[in-house]
Amino acid sequence: MFVDAHAHLYDGDPKSIVQNAKERLVQKIICASSDVESMQKAVAISDEFDEVFATIGIHPQDAESFDENVISLMKKLAKHPKVVAVGEIGLDYHYDGPAPEKQKSVFLAQLSLARELDLPVQIHIRDAMEDALQILEQNRALLANGGVVHCFGGSLDDAKRIIALGLDFTIGGVCTFKNAKPLQETIKSLPLEKIMLETDSPYLAPEPVRGSINESKNIPFIAEKIATLKGVSVEEVARKTRENVKRVFKI
Numbered sequence: 001m002f003v004d005a006h007a008h009l010y011d012g013d014p015k016s017i018v019q020n021a022k023e024r025l026v027q028k029i030i031c032a033s034s035d036v037e038s039m040q041k042a043v044a045i046s047d048e049f050d051e052v053f054a055t056i057g058i059h060p061q062d063a064e065s066f067d068e069n070v071i072s073l074m075k076k077l078a079k080h081p082k083v084v085a086v087g088e089i090g091l092d093y094h095y096d097g098p099a100p101e102k103q104k105s106v107f108l109a110q111l112s113l114a115r116e117l118d119l120p121v122q123i124h125i126r127d128a129m130e131d132a133l134q135i136l137e138q139n140r141a142l143l144a145n146g147g148v149v150h151c152f153g154g155s156l157d158d159a160k161r162i163i164a165l166g167l168d169f170t171i172g173g174v175c176t177f178k179n180a181k182p183l184q185e186t187i188k189s190l191p192l193e194k195i196m197l198e199t200d201s202p203y204l205a206p207e208p209v210r211g212s213i214n215e216s217k218n219i220p221f222i223a224e225k226i227a228t229l230k231g232v233s234v235e236e237v238a239r240k241t242r243e244n245v246k247r248v249f250k251i
């Protein structure tokens, strides 16, 4: 069986997404949140479906909304038994969003909150790898519960620094793209013991369904690509990534 370790189910019809996923042996889905509204939706969906788990967090592009009220809400939601991580949190300099200093302080505050809540973290980094790695390296004690860098697209050197921090990777559909050669080379060097699968749906559908609305049912395409890159069977990828999910997210 497979696990989709990062999907945004509230953007579609969760019932059909869960059903379609199960037909392709994707038995568990971690619904990631990015703002106040989506974290409440993610928890509600996890309540409704045995197969779904939730994360709670403020995406860096929404950093301006992070305040004491949000912290109280996150502490309250964290008591829900299906909440498995704080995320997605991190740094995103791709768009003209909140200033880097603001993003950094909100990232750090949520790393602290995750430590306080005894939860792993789900980290989003876009066009901000060096700043993000510096924050993580300077605050290693906050990573005691582990976590993942999601949609990883960095270099092998970045990957080594992330592994040294005790973090794992969730790999999505981008690794199946024909223009993703550098990422594919990096994946060849990553230990399977540090990799989990994700769709980041509804975005980033993998080949051969690239361009369509992505769903958790597409996880096997990503598993097949990783199996090819690593020279192992799809079953081996399924088993190892499943073990890694269990180790980090306790599900």
Ligand SMILES: [Zn+2]
Residues within 6 Å of the ligand: 006, 008, 032, 088, 200
């Ligand atoms: Zn996401």
